[in-house]
Amino acid sequence: KNEVEQSPQNLTAQEGEFITINCSYSVGISALHWLQQHPGGGIVSLFMLSSGKKKHGRLIATINIQEKHSSLHITASHPRDSAVYICAVVSNTGNQFYFGTGTSLTVIP
């Protein structure tokens, strides 16, 4: 069993749609990252959360520590949002990251 589970694995949306990607984890964490990976491999950290909610532009990330669950929302989706979104948690020992398998998002014009 993976320490981090993401859903859905694949997501296709029409431009303008509201998108939600979910992440559940089973280990004790100090923080959770939402990462974006475009074709070609480079990973960018979109958010780092330890509680509550963060917003950056059209992206919103929330975390519920008690339920061990986080969501990434994209409002007014755009084709340039097409990428793989990966949830990663930092163990509360601080030495280990655990990654979800990613959600491949395709936004169609």
Add this chain to the structure above:
Amino acid sequence: DTGVSQNPRHKITKRGQNVTFRCDPISEHNRLYWYRQTLGQGPEFLTYFQNEAQLEKSRLLSDRFSAERPKGSFSTLEIQRTEQGDSAMYLCASSPAEGPEAFFGQGTRLTVV
């Protein structure tokens, strides 16, 4: 500082050859991680350095794999006698001494033919 830098970006090698990848972390980040990512999967942990000390190694890191961080700055990951199953993206990340913040490199894509 331009972030975490990995070289080369792409490497194609014949089966049985040795390859070496380099990671330059963000200056003064004393924690450095190597991950391997195969197609359609999330990154898998390989090894972790705190300064020059290699503190954790995954069982994925067979005896053909070795990683070093000789002066606590850049790190190298060497794969000896490469196999086709080694084909993957090798990612490096660095973190400051305290806190869960992490910065990722662009990765090195290895293709073993």
